[in-house]
Amino acid sequence: MRANAPSVVLTNARGNAHVNPSPRHRSCRRAETRAHASSSSSKKDSADVVVIGGGLSGLAACRELGRRGDDYLLLESSDDIGGRVRTDVVDGYLLDRGFAIFLTSYPEARRVLDYDALDLKPFYAGADVRFDGAFHRVADPFRHPVDGLQSLPNPIGSVVDKVLVGLVRFQTVLALGSLEDMMSRDGETTIMKRLKDFGFSDAMIDRFFRPFMAGIFFNRELTTSSRLFNFVMRMLATGQNCLPAKGIGAVSAQLRDGLALDSVRLNAKVANVGERSADLSRTLTLESGESITARKAIIVACEGPEAARLLGKSLGKSPSKSESAVGTTCLYFAMEKAPTEDAILYLDGDNNGGIVNNCCFPSNVAPSYAPAGKSLASVSIIGVPEEDDETIESKVRQELSAWFGADSVSTWRLLRVYRIPYAQPNQEAPTDFCRTTSLGDGVFVAGDHRYSATFDGALLSGRRAAEEAVA
Numbered sequence: 001m002r003a004n005a006p007s008v009v010l011t012n013a014r015g016n017a018h019v020n021p022s023p024r025h026r027s028c029r030r031a032e033t034r035a036h037a038s039s040s041s042s043k044k045d046s047a048d049v050v051v052i053g054g055g056l057s058g059l060a061a062c063r064e065l066g067r068r069g070d071d072y073l074l075l076e077s078s079d080d081i082g083g084r085v086r087t088d089v090v091d092g093y094l095l096d097r098g099f100a101i102f103l104t105s106y107p108e109a110r111r112v113l114d115y116d117a118l119d120l121k122p123f124y125a126g127a128d129v130r131f132d133g134a135f136h137r138v139a140d141p142f143r144h145p146v147d148g149l150q151s152l153p154n155p156i157g158s159v160v161d162k163v164l165v166g167l168v169r170f171q172t173v174l175a176l177g178s179l180e181d182m183m184s185r186d187g188e189t190t191i192m193k194r195l196k197d198f199g200f201s202d203a204m205i206d207r208f209f210r211p212f213m214a215g216i217f218f219n220r221e222l223t224t225s226s227r228l229f230n231f232v233m234r235m236l237a238t239g240q241n242c243l244p245a246k247g248i249g250a251v252s253a254q255l256r257d258g259l260a261l262d263s264v265r266l267n268a269k270v271a272n273v274g275e276r277s278a279d280l281s282r283t284l285t286l287e288s289g290e291s292i293t294a295r296k297a298i299i300v301a302c303e304g305p306e307a308a309r310l311l312g313k314s315l316g317k318s319p320s321k322s323e324s325a326v327g328t329t330c331l332y333f334a335m336e337k338a339p340t341e342d343a344i345l346y347l348d349g350d351n352n353g354g355i356v357n358n359c360c361f362p363s364n365v366a367p368s369y370a371p372a373g374k375s376l377a378s379v380s381i382i383g384v385p386e387e388d389d390e391t392i393e394s395k396v397r398q399e400l401s402a403w404f405g406a407d408s409v410s411t412w413r414l415l416r417v418y419r420i421p422y423a424q425p426n427q428e429a430p431t432d433f434c435r436t437t438s439l440g441d442g443v444f445v446a447g448d449h450r451y452s453a454t455f456d457g458a459l460l461s462g463r464r465a466a467e468e469a470v471a
């Protein structure tokens with residue numbers, strides 16, 4: 001069983017968002033296909049605007065340039081586009097490179113993506129929280145009023161806490177102004193302080209908000225900016241949590257499909273960015289030694305640390321946070337039949353040092369995540385443990401046996417462990433979520449380190465950088 005369960009490290013803290021297959025991984029690599037692999041890579045070596053990095057921000061920048069009829073070239077260092085939003089196909093299972101959820105209310109996503117084509121499948125609006133030996137449902141009372149009422153007496157917070165959830169939801173939708181206001185308004189604090197100030201009990205914070213918010217921001221201490229709490233609560237209140245039927249990588253693939261094939265180069269890592277010449281052009285050097293010419297502008301759409309490496313002093317005018325990023329580890333298990341049929345998120349509310357933060361059965365949400373008649377489990381850990389895969393797997397099995405029964409969990413087959421040290425930049429309070437995308441001298445910068453580290457923040461930064469680059 002374990003011989004087929006390779007670990008994958010997605011190392012992009014220094015801008016190298018590539019897969020480091022372990023020896024075991026290489027041995028089974030032929031059995032795997034990428035869900036959205038590009039079939040070809042261009043040889044183009046110059047363009048008016050050169051975009052460095054093919055994650056959501058770089059793809060959004062190229063989409064905007066293409067829409068305006070501008071000449072561009074996208075350089076991506078890894079073997080496919082998508083950056084942190086990719087899906088692998090392993091034995092017919094769709095494995096997102098780390099568990100991620102698509103929120104339909106993201107405004108920039110609404111603007112640039114075709115939701116019908118993504119075939120979005122919704123999660124139940126709420127969660128089942130594991131506490132004191134049982135699951136307790138926390139339901140969105142507006143979408144599931146009966147479940148909401150039934151959950152009032154459960155031990156995941158008091159009745160007052162559950163009323164406060166409704167109030168905080170109203171506040172984030174109605175009282176905090178436009179999204180721009182929300183992301184820049186005064187009074188920023190940590191999520192923890194925001195929850196305490198709002199009146200939530202320690203029990204509600206520990207049992208529900210801690211694992212729920214940690215699943216989104218990979219920070220169990222809840223020191224992440226309260227602005228992000230407000231943003232996500234508004235998005236949750238006004239839309240649905242979904243998985244695209246073909247995996248989260250379908251989001252990146254849809255953007256790529258709108259680009260000119262000859263304008264995308266894969267396995268093209270930019271080693272350095274040269275000075276601007278008198279004719280306003282600039283030479284970039286690839287790791288291979290090849291030179292690329294940007295005639296008018298460059299858009300650097302890499303992770304923050306790599307943008308800092310490439311841009312040095314220019315980014316110094318508007319640096320993103322240099323404190324350590326947050327990471328996550330995700331395990332996928334194949335099984336004959338999931339122990340539940342619910343399309344819901346399971347959270348660890350015990351807060352007693354367990355390794356699992358949250359898990360779900362993606363095939364209960366979108367059956368296409370598993371081959372016909374089979375099921376898939378996704379298990380998320382906050383951070384990247386130092387232990388080896390076998391130790392992590394054993395701890396996960398032990399904890400989940402208590403949740404779903406040892407008879408079921410012992411039959412699960414580990415498909416893969418994804419270790420993602422750089423999942424999001426540091427977004428602890430205080431954080432500037434309105435950093436400029438224009439650095440002057442024909443240099444523009446996009447990426448989730450400019451706005452919120454979300455799909456939406458990355459998409460918005462890409463479009464804004466493109467608009468400015470050709471203004």
Ligand SMILES: Cc1cc2nc3c(=O)[nH]c(=O)nc-3n(C[C@H](O)[C@H](O)[C@H](O)COP(=O)(O)OP(=O)(O)OC[C@H]3O[C@@H](n4cnc5c(N)ncnc54)[C@H](O)[C@@H]3O)c2cc1C
Pocket residue numbers: 012014015016017018052053054055056057058075076077078081082083084085097098099100101102103268269270271301302303306328420422423424446447448449452453454455456458
């Ligand atoms: C496990 C996980 C779960 C997440 N869950 C959610 C979620 O549920 N909802 C949500 O909204 N957000 C989520 N996020 C955050 C979201 O995925 C990111 O904020 C967003 O995808 C970042 O996009 P980006 O374009 O800024 O960066 P990236 O996706 O990192 O793209 C940067 C690209 O630049 C390339 N590159 C780097 N250096 C070079 C170079 N020198 N030359 C050429 N190319 C280079 C990289 O290979 C990469 O493809 C999650 C992230 C992770 C990791």
